[in-house]
Amino acid sequence: MASEEVPAKRQKSAKDVPYHLIYWPSLPGRGEHIRLVLEEAGAEYTDTAHIKDGVNEVLAHINGEAPDDGINTPFFAPPILQHGDLVINQTPNILQYLGTRLGLVPDAESDPDGVYRVNGLALTALDGLSNEPHDCHHPIASGLYYEDQKPESKRRSEDYVKVRLPKFLGYFERVLNSKASGDGPWLYGGRLTYADIVLFQCLDGVKYMFSKAMAKLESEGEHPKVFALYDAVKERPRIKAYLESPRRQKYGLGIYRHYDELDIEL
Template identity: 60%
Template sequence: MAEAPYELIYWHVIPGRGEHIRLCFVEAGVPYSDTAFLDGGMDTMYGYISDQNTGDELNPPPFAPPILKHGDVVISQTSNILMYLGPKLGLAATQPGDIWRINALALTALDGFSNEVHNCHHPIAIDLYYEQQKEESLRRSKDWVKNRLPKFLGYFERVLTGKASGEGPWLYGGVLTWADLVLFQTLDGTNYAFSKAMAAARKSSKYDRVFQLYEAVKARPRIAEYLASERRQKFSEYGVYRHYEELDVEADVEPKE
């Protein structure tokens, strides 16, 4: 199993949730294949999520990408894949129970800065176009920027001031883990979607440790090289993170009492 190639099955065009997995491979310097960049890659991906796929004796069919294939193992769900890869790629602390604590941090980042951000432009229904729910999207975005953004930024600032984070700038155990890469990517996407609110949050100096972590990940040699390359897909009008000028609202990011 250790010698089996890593195969990422994900959409082309958009970075999406597959980007968390790519960043782990990049930081670890571990080669992998990616259907987003392979001829026939989308046919492979559609085969995995086809209604005709019932899985095999070991693996149930995945619901949606990202999907990781590693030898006989087929894993779906972003956080599940990251939990599998983290220890194998050297992106986890080493004490008993660390994997669950790191996963909790990654899940919180995905909740606040991925799922909730996506729901700002699709608050009513995933299958409706944004243009069919613009009024609701603006209302949702104003509330999210005012109340939820400071709540999640404040939480990670508290984590980074706590003893469990270590000496910094990382979230847990004094070492870079997959949770740091997840937080980086979700902050990067949130900055694309809500640039005004994120600029105000940074300027407030209330979340300095959070933004220091963001910059520390960005400066990692392999990450920096990757971000400057054509392999790093751009945010656009598709996917989790979208920028609509009318939703890029400003608000006081003071947390609620």
């Protein structure tokens, strides 16, 4: 039996209640990594992006209007996850929490340090394939409009596509070729973890933003295992159903943006 067919045990506690994602509506954004993890696990959750006036809950948190309950700290920005009496933010923090509870990290008994290896892979994907693409269209200041920094954006995008993007794809290809990857298409231990889901979403966004470069790399057989992982995650039954549903929000003016002038060819 393949190791991916034996999921890690889910943690059970008094907090076996639905999860509540607090994030902006209209765009996938950083909250999409969390949604995909919840969808893959078949977890019950609510999402302010799909609740009428849900944005008011987001604003209450970032404007300091949410009640100070004496337990949870105020938050700088979403995504925010509420689960029972726990309220946390920061995408990697939430992902590690969910991964541990939902069986998307190695089993703690057989591989107690595996969770940290998985987290490292997720952090690298978020750094190089999410944060850096965002800075391609906002290289000077996030408070300025894209139109205020177009020349700098073009220069930054050229460097990213020609230098940084191949480095990160090459790194994950190296991971997938390593002994630690194990059997199958996954990054670590021969089984699906939340790092694979994070990498999928990052690749999906980069495919949208830099479609020409990514299409060329894939068609020329560059980084074949990276693209195979992308396809494998996309075909997971629950994720496939989610991606085909209206709950999957379209890209727009978020982290991943498509501007013809920034869609650099290799």
